[in-house]
Amino acid sequence: MGQKLVIDPVTRIEGHGKVTIQLDDNNQVVDAKLHVVEFRGFEKFIQGHPYWEAPMLLQRICGICFVSHHLCGAKALDDMVGVGYSKGVDMLPTPEKVRRLGHYAQQLQSHVTAYYYLIVPEMLFGMDAPPEQRNVLGLVEANPELVKRVVQLRKWGQEAIKTVLGKRMHGINSVPGGVNKNISIAERDRLLQGEDGLLSMDEVIEYAKEGLEIFYDFHEKNRHQVDTFADVPALNMSLVDKDGNVDYYHGNIRITDDDKNIITEMDYHDYLDYFSEATEEWSYMKFPFLKALGRDAGSVRVGPLARVNVTKSYGTDTPLAKEALERFHDYTKGKANNMTLHTNWARAIEILHSAELIKNLLNDPDLQKENLILMHSKADWTGEGVGVVEAPRGTLLHHYKANQEGNITFCNLVVATTQNNTVMNRTVRSVAEEYLGGNDIITEGMMNAIEVGIRAYDPCLSCATHATGNMPLDVSIYDAKGKLFANKRR
Amino acid sequence: MSNVVKNEIASHELPATPMDPAVMAKREEKIQVAMIGLCGCWGCTLSFLDMDAGLLSLLDKINISRASITDIKRIPKRCAIGFVEGGVANDENIETLEHFRENCDILISVGACAVWGGVPAMRNDVSLEACFKEAYIDSPTAVPGIKPVIPFHEDLPLITTKVYPCHEVVKMDYFLPGCPPEGEAIFKVLDDLVNGREIDLPTSMNRYD
Numbered sequence: 001m002g003q004k005l006v007i008d009p010v011t012r013i014e015g016h017g018k019v020t021i022q023l024d025d026n027n028q029v030v031d032a033k034l035h036v037v038e039f040r041g042f043e044k045f046i047q048g049h050p051y052w053e054a055p056m057l058l059q060r061i062c063g064i065c066f067v068s069h070h071l072c073g074a075k076a077l078d079d080m081v082g083v084g085y086s087k088g089v090d091m092l093p094t095p096e097k098v099r100r101l102g103h104y105a106q107q108l109q110s111h112v113t114a115y116y117y118l119i120v121p122e123m124l125f126g127m128d129a130p131p132e133q134r135n136v137l138g139l140v141e142a143n144p145e146l147v148k149r150v151v152q153l154r155k156w157g158q159e160a161i162k163t164v165l166g167k168r169m170h171g172i173n174s175v176p177g178g179v180n181k182n183i184s185i186a187e188r189d190r191l192l193q194g195e196d197g198l199l200s201m202d203e204v205i206e207y208a209k210e211g212l213e214i215f216y217d218f219h220e221k222n223r224h225q226v227d228t229f230a231d232v233p234a235l236n237m238s239l240v241d242k243d244g245n246v247d248y249y250h251g252n253i254r255i256t257d258d259d260k261n262i263i264t265e266m267d268y269h270d271y272l273d274y275f276s277e278a279t280e281e282w283s284y285m286k287f288p289f290l291k292a293l294g295r296d297a298g299s300v301r302v303g304p305l306a307r308v309n310v311t312k313s314y315g316t317d318t319p320l321a322k323e324a325l326e327r328f329h330d331y332t333k334g335k336a337n338n339m340t341l342h343t344n345w346a347r348a349i350e351i352l353h354s355a356e357l358i359k360n361l362l363n364d365p366d367l368q369k370e371n372l373i374l375m376h377s378k379a380d381w382t383g384e385g386v387g388v389v390e391a392p393r394g395t396l397l398h399h400y401k402a403n404q405e406g407n408i409t410f411c412n413l414v415v416a417t418t419q420n421n422t423v424m425n426r427t428v429r430s431v432a433e434e435y436l437g438g439n440d441i442i443t444e445g446m447m448n449a450i451e452v453g454i455r456a457y458d459p460c461l462s463c464a465t466h467a468t469g470n471m472p473l474d475v476s477i478y479d480a481k482g483k484l485f486a487n488k489r490r
Numbered sequence: 491m492s493n494v495v496k497n498e499i500a501s502h503e504l505p506a507t508p509m510d511p512a513v514m515a516k517r518e519e520k521i522q523v524a525m526i527g528l529c530g531c532w533g534c535t536l537s538f539l540d541m542d543a544g545l546l547s548l549l550d551k552i553n554i555s556r557a558s559i560t561d562i563k564r565i566p567k568r569c570a571i572g573f574v575e576g577g578v579a580n581d582e583n584i585e586t587l588e589h590f591r592e593n594c595d596i597l598i599s600v601g602a603c604a605v606w607g608g609v610p611a612m613r614n615d616v617s618l619e620a621c622f623k624e625a626y627i628d629s630p631t632a633v634p635g636i637k638p639v640i641p642f643h644e645d646l647p648l649i650t651t652k653v654y655p656c657h658e659v660v661k662m663d664y665f666l667p668g669c670p671p672e673g674e675a676i677f678k679v680l681d682d683l684v685n686g687r688e689i690d691l692p693t694s695m696n697r698y699d
């Protein structure tokens with residue numbers, strides 16, 4: 001048997017992952033895997049806690065898309081107390097818009113963090129640049145002015161989140177049926193006009209445009225590489241509004257194929273009728289798929305590339321993003337785009353799209369209205385709720401049940417990165433075959449190409465593993481019957 | 491990660507494009523700072539970026555070595571300061587933390603998870619077995635008709651039965667609570683350290699949520 005190569009840990013992603021590549025004697029790829037190496041068990045230990053704690057605790061799954069987890073939880077709680085979408089009740093305009101504002105601000109902040117801090121270094125320096133250079137330090141050395149703008153852009157996103165949720169991270173805002181505060185005129189004006197050390201809204205949009213220019217430039221110079229790198233087929237999934245275009249906060253789940261035909265469209269409350277999740281021994285992350293199609297054909301892609309593939313058009317109220325999306329769609333002439341590195345193009349478009357959506361919202365007087373919570377009584381209690389949003393990394397779902405006392409009895413989470421598990425593994429395999437396969441000498445740069453493929457998904461392996469003592473530690477693992485698998489005592 | 495000799499080659503041991511020696515020499519004159527994420531949510535790591543422009547000003551004095559935002563996968567030379575996000579939840583976390591302790595002069599627990607286990611340590615109230623069972627055996631999305639599997643593989647770390655705060659595994663020198671601590675607080679600590687001052691965090695920056 002030939003060599004086994006490992007990437008441990010995969011870096012410039014969120015959370016813990018490892019890649020193993022098995023080569024045969026001729027250095028052909030026999031096997032290639034992305035392993036998610038952590039497990040946290042949120043579904044179990046949340047049980048017994050009061051239902052209203054769920055959005056507070058479960059946002060601690062992830063420090064980059066906590067707003068999505070918070071809102072997913074909030075939507076599930078709306079259902080639970082009987083004023084949610086499961087009963088056909090629409091949110092009041094003010095709380096819905098306040099929630100959306102926090103959500104779009106997070107999308108901006110999260111995409112900016114992923115794009116510039118984690119992904120752009122390769123675009124500027126190349127995949128096989130020195131490992132010490134391919135990072136934000138290298139960016140500072142090469143282009144300090146760009147990094148200053150990036151820092152300001154990210155800061156603005158975080159300040160907008162703080163305005164809505166009270167903290168830059170793990171804030172509090174949503175309550176069952178609504179939100180606990182609106183946006184004051186002063187807060188609105190600060191975000192629109194900026195202040196010393198804080199960009200104005202229009203500057204944010206200008207900086208967002210720059211992100212897209214960086215991609216265009218990179219694409220122009222490296223067209224062959226960008227277009228041929230890990231072209232992996234998968235169905236595309238996104239939450240859509242009634243016109244079939246992405247809605248990051250609410251809608252139906254739509255799945256489309258290579259010709260952009262609709263394969264399935266569902267009310268997300270029925271997700272259990274559509275999805276199963278397979279488990280493999282070699283990863284703590286599960287593999288969801290559409291039951292009707294089976295694991296191979298029924299695995300979906302989620303996230304920026306999937307959303308722009310599913311969406312036909314953005315509204316006329318976001319003209320810059322709309323134009324950028326048309327250019328993107330023209331590139332594949334009506335077919336779905338499966339080119340992994342184009343995910344970064346899609347991400348740059350979404351940075352601009354969120355900036356424009358935020359601007360529209362900030363100018364909406366509903367944000368200052370007082371009617372913040374849809375009132376509900378004990379009689380409305382359903383004890384069960386499902387929430388879905390389009391998190392920056394894709395479709396995220398929370399499902400809870402609670403007993404009459406309001407204590408959680410069941411929790412199931414299907415997160416975006418988990419949905420991408422199969423397509424990410426396909427990507428790893430594709431890049432390994434292309435870059436390593438048959439080569440006599442394998443370099444660190446070739447291995448980094450595999451990581452580049454993974455980073456395009458901006459995976460959050462912290463999200464994907466939702467699932468105080470004395471030394472010496474007893475490190476042991478048991479199977480479900482209590483049989484000891486392994487033990488390590490120190 | 492493991493000290494056990496394995497028949498495998500790590501990507502960071504393969505020949506890599508060398509870095510410009512002049513740039514490298516400049517970086518090596520600075521104070522070496524490393525950061526590692528164990529069982530956390532990556533939020534404390536991102537709180538570093540919340541130093542905003544403060545981070546850029548610090549970069550005149552510090553160099554960031556191993557960190558999840560660089561591709562430096564092992565500490566290449568001794569570091570003055572090591573920041574740790576997250577508690578200890580698997581055997582690989584233990585090895586990583588011990589390696590950090592051996593290679594950093596000052597180790598700091600950053601955030602509730604590192605300081606006392608945080609939200610992941612809520613699983614200490616239930617058995618690990620029950621957590622696995624819930625996630626992989628009794629899951630409502632389990633594939634019908636297929637025997638359920640609990641992941642267990644040579645390429646996966648073993649999960650510890652409890653989640654531990656870092657100081658129960660190695661000696662930690664400082665604790666910075668908060669979930670996460672704000673960027674300002676991280677900046678204050680780093681700024682004090684690189685300027686040779688005693689760490690003096692005002693109570694206004696010390697938070698627990």
Ligand code: SF4
Pocket residue numbers: 060063529530531532533534535575576600601602603604608609668669670671
């Ligand atoms: S302390 Fe809070 S922010 Fe930091 S890693 Fe833990 S959960 Fe995330």
